[in-house]
Amino acid sequence: MLREFLIALQFLTCVHFIRPPVIEPGRFGRSGVFFPLIGLLLGATAWSVDSGLRPLLPLGLLSGVVIALLAVLSRGLQLRGVAASAVGLLGRKPRAVRLADMQDRTWGGVGITALVAVLSLKVAALACLDTGYRGAAVLLSPMLGRWACVVMAYSSRPARNHGLGAAFMQGLGFREFGTASVMTLILVLSLVEVGGLLVFLGLAGIMIGWTLYCNRRLDGVTGDVIGALGEVVETGAVCLFAVLESVIG
Template identity: 30%
Template sequence: MRSFLTALQFLTRIHIVSQKDLTMADFGRSTKFFPLVGAVLGAIYLLAALLLYVLFGLQGYTIKAVLVLLPILLTGGLHCDGFMDTVDGLFSGRSRERMLDIMKDSRTGSFGVVAFGAMLLLNWSLLMDLPVPVLLIAVFVMPIIGRMAMLFAVAYFPYARPEGMGRAFAEMADRKAVLIGLVTALLFTAPWGLAALAALLLSLLWAYVLGRWAEKKLGGLTGDVYGAVELTTETAVLAAFYLFAFLPFDRSALFLWM
């Protein structure tokens, strides 16, 4: 329970108990619960979407904007900051050392701001185009798969810096943690059908491709790259559901609850 609460309170703004005596090892041990934290967030997103559907329907522009902004509010923009820092560094065209310095800088550059704005627009557009039943499934599994992809990246790739909180995650995320996280992700995604399982598989593939590219640039991954993996994976999940929703197949074969 301690490790789960550590993961929940680190990755979100949901603070239940005071944890003032946490060590780096405590943060590291919490990685196996990342997908479970995603399930908590997914349940909140789903409940919010259902409430909005009952009150206003889900066809309006503003409603979809609320669903785009809700993850930012509940996570405090944690992964958004990592995504923007990663874009600033990796697309700077500088040396490895300079890229790492840029990513460590608390200021956000123009590359990061433009990329983040484009991602928000893409997420909003995908939600606008998804049929309502598919949208409800997508908003639930999206944070679960995103955090499973992040756990995979943490465990699979080396850490680029000699120190930092991300190193504690990388050192403690072993095969057992990945297995626990994967079982959790499967338990919460498999009941939704083949489309959700395919989105999970494609997202892990995306996490590998992005992680491998970042590793070649930086010699490893950083906490910012972990955030970028999570955030871009959520967008990849929405894109996968968009693709599956409009394939010329019987939707009941892809989405068990339709």
């Protein structure tokens, strides 16, 4: 399992032990069991920076620094998915053309707008968190985003027969899905209790809606769409924690 852990670490972060990283379809899918753990490591790093810089920076600036750090540590992987998915999901062209446009990486106004909107919303939501749920949002939202990728990959079919998304889905089984889900739920409930359960349920609704919509629009999902869901869920988690703090205090 060490090999699978290293594959997940290399794929989801800027840390590389093998150059170039080797993606083996079977092992790549099995590495999904470690996706939430890698997300938790990213969150722990961001939480440490957030706590260390808290006395030095105003809250809004600090929130921007934390979100930028997460983007750099993850190589912007999920953010690229957001931009590409906006092109594929919102366009009016035939399915095959939209799938080709997603691979083209020339996202245009639609992709850039989606990217800016998601980042702006995440920074604004985190800036609303002063005490209370701020630590939980920084620590847990990256984990929840990576867990969402596993759930979508397990419950969907590939829109293409090639690519990283297809390779990930082919090797991902119920064991990886179940272990990742149980691990995530236990960590969320142990750290945030009732508030964590509310966030978990809210994110489940987002995941179900996104998965159904993407499968209908593209007749399956791609690696970009899976990554985009991870970013949407990560942003949604921060927003839900902000709402909880506003309502509950």
